[in-house]
Amino acid sequence: MSLFRQSPGATRSSSIGRFALLAIPVAVALAACGAKDGAPGGGPGGPGGMPPAQVGVITVAPQSVALQSELPGRVNALRVAQVRARVSGVVLQRMFREGSEVKAGQVLYQLDSGPYRAAFESAQATVVKAQATLAQATAQVERNKALVEANAISKQDFTTLQTTQRQAEADLGVAKAAAETARINLAYATITAPISGRIGQSSVTEGALVGAADATALATIQQTGSVYVNFTQSSTDVLRLRKAIASKQLRASGDGSVPVRIVLEDGSELAKPGKLLFSDLSVDATSGQITLRAEVPNGDGLLLPGQYVRVRLSQAELPSGILLPQQAVTRTNQGDTVLVVGEDGKPGPRPVKVGNAQDNQWVILDGLKAGDQVIVDGFQKMMVPGAPVKPVPWNGGAAAAPTPLAAPAAAPAPAASGAAK
Numbered sequence: 001m002s003l004f005r006q007s008p009g010a011t012r013s014s015s016i017g018r019f020a021l022l023a024i025p026v027a028v029a030l031a032a033c034g035a036k037d038g039a040p041g042g043g044p045g046g047p048g049g050m051p052p053a054q055v056g057v058i059t060v061a062p063q064s065v066a067l068q069s070e071l072p073g074r075v076n077a078l079r080v081a082q083v084r085a086r087v088s089g090v091v092l093q094r095m096f097r098e099g100s101e102v103k104a105g106q107v108l109y110q111l112d113s114g115p116y117r118a119a120f121e122s123a124q125a126t127v128v129k130a131q132a133t134l135a136q137a138t139a140q141v142e143r144n145k146a147l148v149e150a151n152a153i154s155k156q157d158f159t160t161l162q163t164t165q166r167q168a169e170a171d172l173g174v175a176k177a178a179a180e181t182a183r184i185n186l187a188y189a190t191i192t193a194p195i196s197g198r199i200g201q202s203s204v205t206e207g208a209l210v211g212a213a214d215a216t217a218l219a220t221i222q223q224t225g226s227v228y229v230n231f232t233q234s235s236t237d238v239l240r241l242r243k244a245i246a247s248k249q250l251r252a253s254g255d256g257s258v259p260v261r262i263v264l265e266d267g268s269e270l271a272k273p274g275k276l277l278f279s280d281l282s283v284d285a286t287s288g289q290i291t292l293r294a295e296v297p298n299g300d301g302l303l304l305p306g307q308y309v310r311v312r313l314s315q316a317e318l319p320s321g322i323l324l325p326q327q328a329v330t331r332t333n334q335g336d337t338v339l340v341v342g343e344d345g346k347p348g349p350r351p352v353k354v355g356n357a358q359d360n361q362w363v364i365l366d367g368l369k370a371g372d373q374v375i376v377d378g379f380q381k382m383m384v385p386g387a388p389v390k391p392v393p394w395n396g397g398a399a400a401a402p403t404p405l406a407a408p409a410a411a412p413a414p415a416a417s418g419a420a421k
Helices: 010-039 114-149 155-188 235-246 414-420
Strands: 051-059 064-083 089-094 107-110 190-192 197-199 219-234 258-264 273-279 291-295 308-325 330-332 333-341 347-357 361-366 375-379 389-393
Touching: 010 291, 064 197, 064 347, 114 155, 155 190, 155 375, 219 235, 219 273, 219 308, 258 291, 375 389
Parallel strands: 051 389
Antiparallel strands: 051 375, 064 219, 064 308, 089 107, 107 190, 197 219, 219 291, 258 273, 258 308, 273 291, 308 361, 330 333, 333 347, 333 375, 347 361
């Protein structure tokens, strides 16, 4: 049994002292490492030990870019036919459903055909009578032909018989024409569809009296399986485009055809493209516009006659164009700029010349060259202006892995915590 007994407080104080002595060399070593790195705050790459900010970049690669123009247009039916009465009569029956598809020749209205049927039958009877008269006159001429040769009758009488025969032939022709007219009028009492398509609202009901002189059509049929889209382009734009193609700054579309895309009122684009049919040869003197027309397939019926749409068409190609996401370009009154990562890893502004928009991208006409790394994403991570960044290929907006944080330069030693107690 020891003669000198230590108190518990003394034992705890000596332990704390030993831990403090061990922590001093560790702190000195960490401080030396920070000094060797030479970064403020003791961490490599940035303030407070942060690594370079990770940014998404696109490496510039010139490509052939179709230059698109977006113009306002209006939809027109491919064919339009107004259903009208061609004879007067009372409507007995309407034989179609409004808004339905009808076929060419389908019966739409039935008029009262009684008067026209009677006129047709009377004309047919007149034809029969004229045929009988002609037959009698022909027989007389045949019987008297031998007599006139034998001088049994005078030539004057025989000429009269021949004249009567020719009059009978003419009367038969008139009777047949009248019969044909009566037949046509009888057929017009049954009103049919002139073309196939979708029929609209009927302007008359059963019992209405209609006629060929009526100003209002009975109904309208429109073909909308394919539609026309009429739009205009300024003569100034057309002239500028032609000059650029002539000077080889631009080139015409490869096969000469001009595809047309239709943008609906909600901003969505029609799935199937159309084709440009023609451009007008003259300029409207009042507006300075040139009229163009495109034919667009409309099997799903999204386009309706009279509807206003936006038309996107590619009339030329830029041989060495550059496309950048719109978020990469800063547009101000002073000009358009992008951030380009330099050889030293530091980003810097670069003025550029911006052309048209193409599907949420800008066409860059000047200011960039192949191989430039343009920052598209990660602007918020660049806290210190002029600090180096870490460029990574832009993933198109997908979630990127977070940048790892550096470990603290010097964690508090447990001994110090214990000593504070």
